Amino acid sequence: MHSILTLIVTAGLVTAQTNTNLQTKFPTATSTTGIPAARTIAxxxxxxxxxxQWDRSPSTCKDQTEGGEKDALFVLENGATLSNVIVGPGAGEGIYCKGSCTLNNVWWTDVCEDAATFLQSSGTSYVNGGGARNAADKVFQHNGGGTVSVKNFLSSKNGKIYRSCGNCKTQVARKSIFENIRAIDSLSVVAGVNANFGDSTTIKNSCLLKGRTCDIFEGNNSGKEPTKIGTGPSGTACVVRAVQTSGC
Incomplete structure (x- = not known):
């Protein structure tokens, strides 16, 4: 863990608060377990x-070619929990959460297409601890509804940490929360959200040594590439609190 000093402004007073929950180091697996098909957690x-380290064998990774559930490493049904897993580079789609799920201390060594896809119709999915690296595009894809909450997470050499689907056939207002995120090396943006569909994201108590907080899009349900209409805090669609960009 890494300690940073967060400045909190209350009624015009600035106080210091030490944050000791930021992840700083990726774990090393002692061995790898290869599985031939996605494993379902009931x-x-x-x-x-x-x-x-858990991995698909043979590999289902086809770089940025869109895959599906069959290419995942783990498929979590509603209310399932996955803990203490290092996801190998051969998992094309990483983890599929078909309902609300919880990911505790899950690490992605080399993200292929996506690290995790959230498909719940409602409720909250939690990512507690862990980290991901080398995602050319995005780490977390939010295609369903409800909320995705990410806390104490390490990002290294990723494009986006999170994207609310910009061109799904069914579009809803999606919510995301990021707390105690540490972004090192390269990063494009923490969260991409669709303002026209009522998305909202909050990024707080985090350390962004690289990258922007938010990209704001005009999403669609036609499958076309969504249009980016803004960046950074916007009030409703993107709220940022106590985020440091150096010294953390």
Whole structure:
């Protein structure tokens, strides 16, 4: 973990608060377990990967070619929890959350197309701890509804940490929350959201040594590439609080 000094402004007074929850180092797996097909974690159950590296064998990674559930490493049904897993580079689609899910201390060594896709119709999915690196495009893809909450997460050499789907056939207002995020090396943006569909994201108590906080888009449901209409805090679509860009 890494300690940063966060400045909190309350009623005109500036106070210091030490944050000790920021991740700073990727783990090293002692061995790899290869699986030939996506492993399903049943609704309401938990799976502990014991900090082994799990991977698809043979690989389903086709770089940025869009895959599907069959290319995932783990598929989580509603209410499932996945903990202590290092995701290998051969998992084309990483983790599929078909309902609200919880990812505890999950690490992606080399993201292929996406690290995790959230498909819940409502509710909140949680990413607690962990980290991802080398995502050419995005780490987390939010195609369903509800909220994705990411806390104590390390990002290294990623394009985007999160994207609310900009051109899904079914569009809804999506919410995302990022707390204690540490972005090192290269990063394009923490979150891409669609203002015209009522998306909202909050980024707080974080350390962004690289990259922007938000990109604001005009999304569509036609499948066309969405139009970017702004960057940075916008009030409603993108709220930023206590984010440092140096010294953390």
């Amino acid at each position: 609704a309401g159950t938990s799976f502990d990967g014991q900090m082994l």
